[in-house]
Amino acid sequence: MPASSDYAALLEVNAVNNENAPLEDYVYDKMDGGVHGGGDEEDELQEIEGEVFEASQTATYSKRSKSYTQIEDEVLIRAWEAVSLDAIHGTDQTGKRYWQMIEDKFFRLMPRNVEPTPRTYRPLQGGWDVIKAAVSRWCGCLEQVYNAPPGGTNEADWDKIAAARYRDMPASRGQPFAFEHC
Numbered sequence: 001m002p003a004s005s006d007y008a009a010l011l012e013v014n015a016v017n018n019e020n021a022p023l024e025d026y027v028y029d030k031m032d033g034g035v036h037g038g039g040d041e042e043d044e045l046q047e048i049e050g051e052v053f054e055a056s057q058t059a060t061y062s063k064r065s066k067s068y069t070q071i072e073d074e075v076l077i078r079a080w081e082a083v084s085l086d087a088i089h090g091t092d093q094t095g096k097r098y099w100q101m102i103e104d105k106f107f108r109l110m111p112r113n114v115e116p117t118p119r120t121y122r123p124l125q126g127g128w129d130v131i132k133a134a135v136s137r138w139c140g141c142l143e144q145v146y147n148a149p150p151g152g153t154n155e156a157d158w159d160k161i162a163a164a165r166y167r168d169m170p171a172s173r174g175q176p177f178a179f180e181h182c
Contacts, residue, residue, distance in 0.1 A: 075106055075109045075111075076127055076131070096121070102128075103120065103121040103124055134178065137171060142158075
């Protein structure tokens with residue numbers, strides 16, 4: 001029997017009966033703008049004590065974690081490379097899942113003697129974006145110098161000339177290339 005007829009037979013045998021499905025009715029309330037369960041239950045609201053509310057309003061939260069170390073930069077690149085070049089998963093997945101896999105690989109590749117900064121996939125993605133942009137600018141500077149070297153210079157000077165061009169780029173904000181270890 002061909003595969004298509006096997007599949008069709010499987011569908012006929014395993015039909016779903018929606019009449020007996022254990023689903024609760026729902027009501028859409030246009031005035032309230034939401035979907036509610038079919039029951040008559042009311043939402044219980046719990047009043048927050050004034051002191052607790054005031055404390056929650058004055059608490060300060062740090063939105064920025066500490067900078068990446070050289071080891072964290074290198075491990076992030078290795079994790080990104082391992083996930084991106086994975087023949088089974090590769091980049092054929094959602095962005096969130098892709099970066100969660102990079103996060104998982106990042107912490108598995110981190111040396112045991114290093115105490116990593118706790119980072120979720122979002123800060124890792126931000127760190128990768130910084131590295132990628134800086135390396136892209138650096139490669140552009142090197143390519144400019146290698147393809148059209150200034151007169152009177154030799155190959156030993158080209159890296160210094162590329163470094164000067166990198167610092168002069170507006171996106172570099174006068175800073176030297178910080179990812180030579182990558």
